[in-house]
Amino acid sequence: MVMKKYYELHEEFWQGLIEKGHVSWDKESEKDLLLRERNSILLKYLDGRKFYNALDLGCGSGSQSFYLSSLGINCLGIDISQTAINEGKRLANKLDMHIEFVCGDACDFNLDKKFDLITDSCLLHCLVLEEDRSKFFDRIKAHLTKDGKTFIYTMITDEGVNPFDELDYFHFDKDGILWSEGPDRFNVEWTIINNKKYFxxxxxxxxxxxxxxxxxxxxxxxxxxxxxxxxxRNKTYVAWIE
Known part of the structure; x- marks a missing residue:
């Protein structure tokens, strides 16, 4: 059996969400998909400028993609989870919104087009290894127009502070990696830390x-x-970059 990348585990998490009747990672209802706080923050950075084509990385079932589309921006969303992509397509059809959803790896994709806006849907902090994060930024550069902009929305913490110190199934190391315990069925590469298995x-x-x-x-x-x-307890870094 081929071992999965750690971030491919999101497929199993998404299957669990859908089985429980949720339509998004944040467990919003369908009517609340366009109302999340992050959308108003994104709108502030758009600052009334006209954008035509957006690429939403780590789109999940499309909460941010739907918001971009509601602003009149053509949007394409990519996510590693086929279940999330299927849910996004279902919601787009129900909401009568035209969004292209693609199941793919945000660290390894090539599209035959460029975008004047690329958004990070809380994906960056899900990419743990430096090589994966570097590939993520490379893919952004490869798909961004000359004057295009990128919206980053990612978790941060104070230097040396474990943001999840109350949860004993996590281990936070000096390099900012949050390691998690998990069931044996997870087909990923495990790391032994303090005699426990983590991914x-x-x-x-x-x-x-x-x-x-x-x-x-x-x-x-x-x-x-x-x-x-x-x-x-929780801090989020928001950046508007080019």
Missing amino acids: PHRRVYSLEKQKEEIITNGFKILSDEVLISDDC
Whole structure:
């Protein structure tokens, strides 16, 4: 049996969500798909400028793709999970919205077109290995028009702080990798840490490290901000880059 990439586990998670009657990763109802807070944040960065073609990476069932389409932007969404893509197609048909959904790897894809807007639908922190993150940025550069913009929305934490310290099935290391325990049926490469089996689950950098990564990969940060949850435990880095 061919071993899966760690992020291919999202397919099983999506199957569980759909079986429970959810239509999105955040368990929103269909009527709330266009109302999530992230959409209003994205709208602020669009700043009234006209965009024609958007590529939504890690689109899931299309929450952000639907919002972009509602703004009159032609949108193509890519996700590693076929279940998520199928749900996106179903919702698009029900909502009478024309969005192209493609099942694919955001670290390894080639489309015969370029986009003036590329959005990260909370995907970057799901890419753990440096080689995968580098490929992600390479794919953005390969598909972005000369004056195109990219919207990044990713988890961050304070230097050396484990954002999930209350959950004993996670291990957070000094490199910002969040390792997770999981059932034996997960067909992934396991890593032994403190005599326990873990797979790479998330990469959560500090603010400075996240900015450094974006710049090192050849992008310029035009504007950015840090969002802090109401309980002050979770931080999200938002960046508008070119």
